Amino acid sequence: MPSSSLSDRGARAAATPLRIDYDAFREAEADLFHPTTNPSGKIPLNIAENRLSWPELKSRIEAIAAGEEIADWVPGYTSTRGAPAFREALASFFSQHLAGEPMDPQRFVVSAGATGVIEMTALVLAEAGDVAVIPAPCYPVYERDIANVAGMERYDLVTRSAEGGLADATDFTIPDLEAARSEIESAGKRFRMLILTTPNNPTGGILGVDQLEAVADWCVARKIHLVVNEIYGLSLIDTRHPAIASEYVEHRVFTSFAGMIADRDCDYLHLWYALSKDLGISGFRVGMAYSHNEDFLTGYANLNLTHSVSNHTQWLLSHLLADADFMTGYVSRNKDRLTEAYVFVAGALRSMGVSYVPSRGSLFAWINLSEFLEDDSEEGELALWRDLFDTTGVLLTPGVGFGHACHGLFRVVYPCVSHEALAEAMRRLAGFVRGRRAR
Ligand SMILES: Cc1ncc(COP(=O)(O)O)c(C=O)c1O
Structure with a gap:
């Protein structure tokens, strides 16, 4: 040391x-x-x-910064859920481009990047020592983000094909989750959260709708929080491109988890998103969680001041996201x-x-x-x-x-x-x- x-x-x-x-x-x-x-x-x-x-984005952002008068809410404190104007713009952007159905701006909370969102979510949902199960291979920094403040532990769900070599981290099954649960509980711990990333870092795999539905129902029945990270939700490859189309055994279309959250309307389903990857602006540090769990949103907001995004950034991006034609x-x-x-x-x-x-x-x-x-x-x-x-x-x-x-x-x-x-x-x-x- x-x-x-x-x-x-x-x-x-x-x-x-x-x-x-x-x-x-x-x-x-x-x-x-x-x-x-x-x-x-x-x-x-x-x-x-x-x-x-x-x-392309730079020119648009420069035009907004040069042409728009800064709103009077920008220099003061704002809602710790995120500035209302930004959440409005975000909800309609997310509805249009990812969810395909209306999203309620009141159900978003905004933090400094997905990193802040992950840390805050773990803090609000888990006790120290609780376990988050993550299909492998996965984004390595989850481990730190759930442990640093919340003290959660990571469990790598290694599926059969991943044991043999390349796999896209989407081929896990309900029996795999059951097995993970028994192992975690036998060790005297609690399987508190399942984290899924779709499209996946590092494999680029996306989860099928039937699979997501089944996993959501399994989690809800067991009171396990399921969080789906859609940070790459608009960073999609056209798998019908003639040079690569033959590589895909099955055609799969990215489907946001938002609709499944709305259908089930319960406390155990949540979604993460950030503008870092799809807009290529990781340095702006803007991430968000979406949930129908009111207590989660309130608890999150009450702890979120340390992770807030600058109002100036929220203001600038609310103009960007609200420009529907450009986006x-x-x-x-x-x-x-x-x-x-x-x-x-x-x-x-x-x-x-x-x-x-x-x-x-x-x-x-x-x-x-x-x-x-x-x-x-x-x-x-x-x-x-x-x-x-x-x-x-x-x-x-x-x-x-x-x-x-x-x-x-x-x-x-x-x-x-x-x-x-x-x-x-x-x-x-x-x-x-x-x-x-x-x-
Ligand atoms: C799956 C995943 N989640 C979260 C993050 C962190 O994103 P941010 O820069 O918004 O904190 C990354 C960054 O690579 C990522 O790949």
Whole structure:
């Protein structure tokens, strides 16, 4: 522990990096690839950001900031549920683009990014020591977000196919949930929350409607909170694109959980969303929870001041979201850009002979490089990850921490760089793969 001047909690935090790939990311940022000025520079493909649509969004945001008079509610305190004007705009945006049915602005609470929302939700719904079950592989930072303040524990639901290799984290069944429940209860703990992410980070899998319905009913009957994270809900791939259509065994359309929450109108079903990914504005720090549980919303709001979003940001974004014509065009163009980038990466991976999970959404390709592991272990995976970065300058996210059972799987974030950088990264990855296979 670094310093006795801190609490035990503070000392643990000081000794634990935010994420395993952060130092390497800083290294990459200091020597970034540029096609003409730094062609041998590094290409970080590890941070979940979408930069493809920023130029378009930037112009719109600049126009709002320059053209609109700042509302008089902006400099003062506002509702800790989120500014009413923002929740109105958010509810109609969410209704139109995700839910397909009216959403009540009073049932939204707004916090600083999905991270703030996850932390707050765990705090309000769970006791310390309660367990959150999450199908694997999953977003690794859930672990911290539910533990830091609320003291919840993470349980990785590893499904049968995930034990064997690539899986999209959607193939879990009710018997899998039952088995997890018995195991957790046998250990004297409480299965308090099930967290589902659709589209999934890192696999891009989306949950089928029948499956979601069945899982919701199972959770409600057992008084287990089900939270569905739709942070990638508009970051969808056109799986009917001719270059990739044959990869999907079954056609699946993303369906928001919002309608199922409305149909059941009960205290145990909730939804998370954020503007970080679908709008590519993670730095604006805007996330939200939606629920029909009034006590949850009230308790959340009473604790939410530490996680509030700046009124100026809420004001700016309420103008953006309320511009229905612009947002409709944006959502569709963003999907086209994402699909184009994904099709490119999928084609490159296929020609390298590297297997991956066919993605239906999110910002990722989840790929299998396990054939290159010198040691089939966590250390072996990290050694391969570092070796790939050192030899090619391409930085991926290692699979460590995603909670699945095998080694050698990596996450590629493809919309976070220009097409030129992505093409160069794929060229270098192909060289690495060829070189390793020739050894
Ligand atoms: C599934 C998931 N949830 C939450 C977050 C955190 O989002 P935010 O930046 O809005 O806190 C991420 C970021 O990558 C994510 O992938």
